[in-house]
Amino acid sequence: MLFTQQQPSSPAAPPPPTMPSPIPVTRLLPRDIYPCQSSGPTAESPAGSGPRWSTGRSCAPSSRWAPEGSALCTGRSTSGETVALKRVKKCTKNKLASRQSFWAELNAAHLRHTNIVRVLAATTCVPAGFGDDSSIGTILMEFVGSxxxxxxxxxxxxxxxxxxxxxxxxxxxxxxxxxxxxxxxxxxxxxxxxxxxxxxxxxxxxxxxxxxxxxxxxxxxxxxxxxxxxxxxxxxxxxxxxxxxxxxxxxxxxxxxxxxxxxxxxxxxxxxxxxxxxxxxxxxxxxxxxxxxxxxxxxxxxxxxxxxxxxxxxxxxxxxxxxxxxxxxxxx
Structure with a gap:
């Protein structure tokens, strides 16, 4: 099973890296996801059309809870649910450790419990408007609070x-x-x-x-x-x-x-x-x-x-x- 989403083919660009993932491909983040401050249906994702995520104006990463080596921002799904977007940053000194940290984030992705933060989806594609290319991937989680x-x-x-x-x-x-x-x-x-x-x-x-x-x-x-x-x-x-x-x-x-x-x-x-x-x-x-x-x-x-x-x-x-x-x- 591939975790990364398919990129448009380009003769000049190498294919994106592929890595195994415990998350089903149907739950990967859409390419057009943005951390946003607006909510509600979009033209591309009308209400009731499934697990799509609203696009909108990007916002700065939150400092309320952002573990070391990551940046956090909140957004809303088209159903109105507030979610948290966590960008896992690359470590220039230890790229292997960065990749291991990203995949480790998914060890509990399939688990559901009242006292565990729920992981909704993840992707190695970085959403537009959510910073530069210094991250290894993005994780969508339930928004617990500040x-x-x-x-x-x-x-x-x-x-x-x-x-x-x-x-x-x-x-x-x-x-x-x-x-x-x-x-x-x-x-x-x-x-x-x-x-x-x-x-x-x-x-x-x-x-x-x-x-x-x-x-x-x-x-x-x-x-x-x-x-x-x-x-x-x-x-x-x-x-x-x-x-x-x-x-x-x-x-x-x-x-x-x-x-x-x-x-x-x-x-x-x-x-x-x-x-x-x-x-x-x-x-x-x-x-x-x-x-x-x-x-x-x-x-x-x-x-x-x-x-x-x-x-x-x-x-x-x-x-x-x-x-x-x-x-x-x-x-x-």
Missing amino acids: RNLQQIIYGCAELLWDERWPRYSTDIAHGLRFLHSHSVVHLDIKPANVLVSSQDVCKIADFGCSVKLDRGCEVSAHLSHVGGTYTHRAPELLKGEGVSPKADIFSFGITLWQLITREQPYTGDRQHVLYAVVAHNLRPCVQQHPAFLSEQGRLCRTLLSRCWSAEGRCRPSAQELLPHLEQLRSQM
């Missing part, structure tokens, strides 16, 4: 303790359980990659670092490169060992700590942190932290210590996390 957990934790005065952070963390765990049940490991769980909808529901986004495990395998072969964010990266990944769903549980533990404390997990030089996490079992502070002195805090402390255990086999699965998180919610 907030992520990073912004909520560090950028606003909203209270998180009461019942919100247990609910948010439960949403993330539900999303991870679903991904892991389909052999997808995200590998970059952190607050910035968790979007929060207008209904206050968390959805896991940005699969550019993800890995699809072989059917029946709990651990993948060693990867030549592992992306993700160093503050949330599991120690086995830092040591170059195999990838498993337990790497996401470690990252979840750091994210949960951030939700509870609203602080940064580490300070100091990056290389020092990386070395200390592996060699000296460095973890965010819980022993004397005020947030962990109550009865609920002690339960959280125990759960965190399991999530960020140095040995992946000692960490709970996402399925095993959920009863503990529900217990915390019931005590709030």
